[in-house]
Amino acid sequence: MASDATVWGWDVAAKALDVVDDPYEEEHGGDITVEQFGRSNMKDKFKSRVLSGSGAPAAAMMESVDAAAWVDTGGLRDVSGWIEDAGIRSDFVSGKWGPLTKDGSTYALPWDVGPVAAFYRNDVAEEHGLDMDGIETWDQFIAEGEKLPDDVAMLNLPPNDYDGVWRMMFRQLGGLPFTDSGAVNINSETSLRVARQMKAAHDAGITSSVASWSSEWFSRAGEGSIVSILSGAWLEGTLKAEVGDTSGMWRVMRPPAYESGGNRATNWGGSNLVIADQVSDAKARRAWDYMQFALGTKEQQVTMYEEYGLFPAYKPAYESDAFDQGSEFLGGQAAGRMFAEIAPNIPTYNYTTDTPEITKAINSELGRMISGELSPQEAVDRAAQQVANRTNRDLA
């Protein structure tokens, strides 16, 4: 095992790796260097260096959504053997493995998941007499939203990211964008159902359309004229940072089901760590040793959750009472426990190198559906056709 290894990451994730760096070096020796980048810079740089076969760090962060494209470069190390040797596969939430696996080989160790919740402004809901606790289905969600005055939206559907909303809702229903043989499947009954649901929410007049991550988005969330935002567990950290003065006014609830008793678990976002194939075996072993320590031990995953809100994919961490702690920002609600219950039930999903085409097609066609130009059926059909045309894939 080499004595040192470098790990690349971005934003808070890199900071979280930095935090578990010291305890690792104390317990296992070795010298780990964590380098922090901007997200798009890191992706471009890492991919170029992986493709050129030189200059890549031992380990790096990878979003699940990019997994297919990165694995496809042939520059990532197959870590299946090490995962089996350590016997840790079943310790991670099962929904994570699909995108990381190709032809029976696994190319990454899961890090965090983004169990989805509706983050909502409890103060505004109470002011208008909404019964948020009683909501189970989308119909009920819309009915409560209709009690709000015109200038207050129950839900924001971001026009720059219809795809994010669609994917989250599609996955909740167990939808898969590609069939096993790789055919495009985004015009399935399931996808149509999601499109109809988004359209129904819009037509009921309970939605706003503000671009996500824009400052208007934050300011409307701060003033309470957008009551709820569907997002991954990590949104709490972002809201804390951006609209900290609304602390205590927020709560979370599971995303609405399609029918009573339906699944209410899905995912938005999440990362993994990969090892570059070009580094020596000795360095790769050191990187793996660090990864296993950082991502596959209860203590370190709880630390990352507490310090940076990264929600573990590593299930044993959920035993910690850190997840039962009430969050001050969420008015004392123990959201961690709710997310820990959601995570193991997240349906699996698949990504391919053509996932970006799906993003583009869904965004534009659902946009035209929302504006009334297309029916839901036309929108999903056109999106599927567009992806099939551009990628030479078959339609399912």
Next chain:
Amino acid sequence: MGSVTRDEAGWRFLGYSFVLLVTLLMIVPIYWIVVASTLPEQAFLSAGTDVRLLPGSNFLANLDALQARESVDFVQSIWNSVFIAVVYTLLSLVLCSMGGFAFAKYEFKFKEPIFYSILATLTLPIQLLVIPLFLLVSQMGLSNSYWAIILPWAANPLGIFLMRQNMKQIPDALLESARIDGATEFQLYYRIALPTMKSSLAALAIVLFLFQWNLFLFPLVVLEQGKYTIPVAINELIGAQRVYYDQIMVAAALSIIPLFLVFLFLQRHFVSGILAGSVKE
């Protein structure tokens, strides 16, 4: 004024109006970057409600926030960019003018095929070259050095082309008589050809400087933190969940200044240099 008819005056008015309009189109975004760099982020991003067109007083605060960033040393990146662009421009001027002189004034085997193959490399997009060039510079032991960015395009095909076109204008008789007077071939290039090329060189300098100044992907892949050029440093400000527009605006506003100075310094040569050699007499 007597010779200017009403018609001509009308056309002239239209012409100037058009030029003014285009100028405004060019200037407004730059003006807005400068204004935005002096405002708090909320003030210039709040969607359309009240558009601020006058500078505010938040410039230093934005600058402080920019300098407080951990993964970006912006002051260092200005120095990196200036050093790389200046050295590159000077080196490239020498190589391009020598190459252009050779192609314009000497006869040698395979001259035309060589020239056109150099010209053909203009059609290769940078994205295609990044990985091979990265391998090349790392095998030369140059990765993460300024030279890794300066050398690959030092013999710039566009520059060689421009210099060749311009140097064709130099009368052969002039070079011939200098030869008879005992000038060496290098003296022909340095004493006779170069002095007549001042405006072309100035124009080329602007083009080369701009090219290097705006290079993004290659420096990103080749350089490590601390050696980043300005475009790479600015891109560091785009995070996963947050884009720091206020800091980006300050960085962008500051990054215009060196370009502005270069252009100001060389501008009177610019137009005449670009036009030189474009007409065959």
